[in-house]
Amino acid sequence: MRIATANETYLADAALIQTRTQWAWMGVLTVALVAAPFVLNSYWLYLACLVAINVASATGLNILTGYTGLVSLGQGAFMAVGAYTVAWLDRNIGTSFLINLFAGGLMAAAVGILVGLPSLRVKGLYLAIATIGASLILHFVFLNWSSVTGGSRGMNVAPATFLGTPLTTYFQLYWVLVPVAALMVLGAANLFRTRIGRAFIAIRDRDISAEVLGIPLLRYKLLSFAISSFYAGVAGGLWAYFFRSVGPESFTLVESIFYLAAVIVGGMGSILGGIIGAAFMTLVPEILRFGVEAIAPYVNNAGTLLSPVRTVVFGALIILFLVFEPQGLAEIVQRVRRFFHLWPFRK
Structure with missing residues (x-):
């Protein structure tokens, strides 16, 4: 009989994956991600790529809002900065797509x-309003700086190329989008094992006490904005290569609300929450659409009648999660894990 023992070293205690069961599940997930493009059709590959982009952006916003406690409604605008940077570099410089993605992230970080x-002086709702104002300013720039952004017409983006091969199909793009998103999630998970990540959490829990303990608030708040915006910029660059065009209407305030809702529904302050929330917000509307199509043969004008209902149901699901599970989907997953950890001895 194997007896569980405490970890004997700090590195073992701080490891992201500590048990054989966790390693086994990670292996299953890796096999599933590798096998997915060979089994899924074009439509589901499209959704898988879109989920990967949304996971990258939602993870960045979770760093800022979930872990640092700074509410932002500017994630869509930061994604636009990254997308426009990628489009401009691709058109005028012709650098490789990996360099363009990194540059897009850096440009978005600078803007972030x-x-x-203002985060040193305002927080909460006031900071959210400030980020909305910044988004409106950036939208004005994208719309009117025609020599750089293409104005209202936007910009087309050439396909990303790898070893001279254009990545034009969803199958090919999957092998770029999913690994990049996975690396960004891994980076975020490791961030909170460092002094920087712990400082972010201290600021979220009680910023005045954190400052008394010697944490410079402005430096770490700006660093959190920079990291979150970097994630958004890279996600925006991936979006540009995925859809092959960028315009001022590509990233609106609705997109920023989408990512904030994904973080809240998934679970703020949880890496798993950002992943689940982004997947939920992306896939549930499509699943509801399938439900409407299934009913269509039995109801006249089902598409016209039920399309608003689908939107209402989606909104109602978000509200229900906020009311009955404010800690998000990640808490439900943890509860299930705890149940099976104790089963069959749980009463």
């Missing part, structure tokens, strides 16, 4: 630092 400057 500027937007984060």
